[in-house]
Amino acid sequence: MSELVKISGRQFTILVIMNVLGTAIITVPAIVSAYGKQNGWFSVLLATIFGIGMVVVYNAIYKKNPDKNIYQQLELLFGKWIGKLLSFLFMLFAFHITIGNLRVMGDFITTQILIETPVEMVMFLALITCFFGVRYGIEVIARAAEIFFPYIILSIFLLLILVTPEAEITNIQPILQTDVAGAFAGALPLLGYPFLEMVLFLAFMQNVNNKRIEKQFLVGVTIGGLLLVVITLVCLLVLGVDMTTRNIYPTYILGKKISIADFLERIEILVAIIWFFTIFFKITIGYYVLIIGFKQLLQLKDYKTTTIPFVYVLLVFAVFMRPSVVEQKQFLTSAWIPFSLTFGLVLPVLMLVAGLFKNKKGGQQQSP
Amino acid sequence: MKRKIMILLLSFFMCLITAGCWDSHELTEMALATGLAIDKEGDEYTVTAQVLNPGEIAGAQMTNRLSVSTYSTTGKTIFEAVRRLTQTTPRKLYLSHLRIIIFGEELAEEGIGRAIDFVSRDHEMRTDFTLSIAKGMRAEDVLKILTPLEKVPANKVFSSLEMSQDAWAPTKVVHVDELIDSLTSPSKQAVLNGLYVQGDIEIGSTLDNVERVNSPTLIKIDHIGVFRHDQLIGWLDEEQSKGFNYITNNVSNTVGSVACDKPGRIVIEVINTNTELKGKTENGSPKMVVHVTSEVNIGEVLCPIDIMKKKNISDVEKKVEKKMKDIMYASIDKAKELNSDIFGFGEVLKRQVPKQWKNWEQNWDEEFTNLNVDVKADVKIRRTGTISESFLNKMEKNKKKDE
Amino acid sequence: MVQASFICLLSLFIFLLEYKRVKKLQSKKDKWTLSIGFMIALYFIVSMILDLPVPSMNKLVGKVFQPVGEPFSNMLESFQDQ
Amino acid sequence: MAKILRRTRKKKKKKIVENISSDYNQPIKQTIEENKTFVNAELGNSFDIVIREFKLGKKNPIKAAVMYTDGLADKDLVHNYVLETLMIDVREAELNQQIANSQDLYNRIKEFSLTGAELTEITTMKAIFNHLLSGDTIVLLDGFTNGFGVGSRGWQDRGVQEPSSEQVVRGPKDAFTETIRTNTALIRRRIKDTNLWFDTQKIGKRTKTDIAVAYIKGVASDDIVSEVKERLQKIDIDSILESGYIEELIQDETYTPFPLMYHTERPDAICAGLLEGRVAILVDGTPFVLLVPALFIDFFQSSEDYYQRSDISSLLRLLRFFAFFLAMITPSAYIALTTFHQEMIPTPLLISIAAQREGVPFPALVEALMMEATFEILREAGIRMPRAVGSAISIVGTLILGQSAVEAGIVSPAMVIVVSLTAISSFVLPHYNIAISVRMIRFCFMILAAIFGLYGIILGLIIMVLHLASLRSFGIPYLSPMAPMGIKDQKDALIRLPLWMQSRRPTYLNKQDKIRANTKEPKPTRQ
Incomplete structure (x- = not known):
């Protein structure tokens, strides 16, 4: 079923952009400015360069077998059983990303917009929406992304333009003179946060x-x-290091700064709306990758079989994922880094090496 | 597809059954607060909220009831007090449309830091309200005064603060994020604008006050209060406040006058000012250069001078420059006296000479008192108004002839 | 308890609807996966409602990766304090 | 009716019984008498069947009969070109000794006597009934098992009038009628191309409705044409009374609020569709012609867009999308803003809304639902009412419900504004179809907004777009050319660029004959 479905290159690019922005757009400025201070934007730039490097690795894996997804490749490279085990671990990674994003969304909405609504309800509604997406399949998800994309880009630019009058260059001075080491360190949590998650696209x-x-x-x-670099930069320019760091969702606060002619103001919820769209696609992609993983793992006939049970499981795990916002930040700066490195960097490199080895072996077998 | 629709409907149904509408608050259930006054009594905070009566402001039929009312209560913390207000208000207090928060002078002298945390943490609070201090009085008294013209007193205060900052200059609108920025920064101290009530507070809080053409009680905007950390330590006077605004590049439009050589004054209107702060090192100690460039118009000529002459104009320019320098030095001296770097000179140095700054950071207070500040002013007279030479000259001549 | 049974009932209904669809695939594996999947899902959701302990993904990941993550965390913290 | 439809959808459907007693496929009987009794018996002596018996020839006269359905057949035609010519010509031929035996007579009649334009030889009873009930005239001769059907269809029809459902300021003012022949003629008159093909068939076991599939060979993609034909083939139903039947029976997805087929009574719109490579389905008995595939943006385009300046049309199109959005979202946004996100409303506006809501006893959702429902009722009442009463309804609606309800303090004036804005916005949409779907979706959004505020609205929007993206109309993604994006097709989607820029047909529809114009930007040849 899913093998027949094709999405266009443009749609793929849009999905990638949405996934990079996803959760990151609203929280990244706070994380990087905590370490890099006024050079926080430089951390994002570093992480982006690293991310581009990672994409080269992922592309190399894709090129080996352009008609197989990562689960099939794993089974091909490491044999059926080890492959299945690795697939399962990879799905655990996807699972964690999905519930993590779901949780971030729930936390954001219950702290900023719907305060009294139980977080379970907020996440449930989001999950139901994602469920529809997954059920319709990647083709429909990609098309919907294509519809929303112009709106998202427009909103981001509108936001950036509308807050520029408030920007002060002094907020990011001195540029790259102090706290440079911090800026390098600040890129670390960012590697796994949006960039290593790109490994999901291999699926x-x-x-x-x-x-x-x-x-x-x-x-x-x-x-x-x-875009992330620009958003971080504008956050720092407008809010200053201190405000950016102190707020959990600085980009949202950025929206509060918009005030044009005493009329165009109080529209920060538009920022939230941009973000709903991006994170929706992020959760949906994670969910979808998980589901097709199960299809491959159990050799099911239709990937849709496991979608409904997963609504429950994802919801429950997202609810119990962490008790508070504080732990989220803690987790992000400690265990998350090696965890994401394992699946985003080590596993792909391992696959590449295994591929080389196998090719050699295959070549030797064929030559005589 | 039918299945999916069924599922969707069912989930809706479930939502509605399980609880539904957690966050919805009808407008008729909430009290819109426009002003908040915070005072301290012993170790308890007194919070006073000015709540709107919408029907009286925009309703179809107006009665004689007041457009706002205030409620106050005390609590160990501000959040507690705000919540406790529901005991007295008929509706839940809604803070998103807050225009102004006023601190009592007593509280300000003791320290406003603790009061600010709630303000920045609560999700209902936005950042577009202003903060001020009730000078020489309790903050709640300011909120009680009814104002003519503007039905919502908090709105009146908010808009006159903004207007006078724009057109008169010795006031400063401070938003909460700016305040927090100053409170946390080691190299900058906070300022807040002052407010006070002129007249009888009792009369001011009745409809009587707004029913007269000449309201007996008014809310007046005062000058800038200087903080050290989070404690109010002194006030700048009008000139010093203006100087402060010149240094912090906060003047957009103001009026000032200089004396002529001959008896009389020339009034100039500042239309465009730009201030550059430069931090330097001089013999290992910090030095600040304040450079103000200003474009002015001549607004009033009250002395016999031919302003069409280039020399006279440049004369006036020099005088204005001197005057500007004077008021800036005055405010710097005052700040040094109070030992509070309200101008953020420390920040500038940190930005511009980051390496040397490390040496001064520890005892910046001391360094600030001895800081060498060089003020330069550059004034250009652009226009002389709609008439060239003042008719006063001719009138004076005629007068003399008659005599 | 009422909530739990309500959700069970609802799930049963959804399960039946979904089962009808999966039946058309004529694949035994799919049917089994769905049934077992629903069972697990129900177990989790009921234990969530009844406040029974549910394994936390964070703790699991934390347990495995915390030792490796500690140095990162410490390093980052050192920059934060500056 | 619904029962029948449902039954046909089931797998084990019962065969629709066409005739109860007789075998229609039997040949025509020998004698006139026998035939007459059979026809009368089968049609239950219906009084609109006219059977005229007479004799042909003088020497050895042969009994003959003419049958036609009164009202369906053109009487003048029957008199002048069947009866009269038959009698006169046969007599003349007899005088000239051209008829020797009855076979001669038969041939004479076939070749000379019947002067009607359409003539078919018929052999079975079934054919008799088919012709008779379509308005043709049947000529039977005693002793022959062959007869003639003479085309004499001519019933009262409305004539070509102005379209009632889609009016334009500039553009042709003719509309399709209930007669399929008139309709095909209206299309043919506009496209004088040999490649314009009409593929006809009869659908409906009892109604035997004429259906014509029209397309331009070579322009319309073969896949779509064959898909349409296949789907039509699969229909097994006793009656087709309107093109809505066909639409419901062949559309891709039934459970969707969005129209997947386009219908119009404007010939120019159909012609434009055909020229873009679409396929039209004409149904006898209705002025509404179907056009497939229909995409989401088609419902925001009016044929007038192409008759007026492109910049104006582009603006109008954008306006329509905006109106669509308004019609869908306004009430729910009002609910969300006033009950969830009061901080988003500027203070003075909030104060005035709050002042209006003071004293209104209902929560915003109930107020909105009430007003929206009232409005829908008013609109429905207005449509079905005779025109004279219609204006009375609008007075009742505006004065009594609008003004008095506000004065009585049951609803707030702001709510009235919201509802009117919604209503007017939905009238901007040029197609009734999409306006109806908006009406439905609006209520879903209102409930979502009441539970989750803007968050609910956004998720509702995402679900709606996902649903839209999942739809296909005859194999073409419903959201093309937006998703999947076709850069070249944007010239005639959200906006309309000047015609000389649109040199290609829509790429999502055409794979074969792509170029449709090759004009340059108009410039004065002489300065």
């Missing part, structure tokens, strides 16, 4: 109907990363 890259898919992937990550 359905074979569905992309474009020969220049590798370029599309690179373009997506670059645009997404640069």
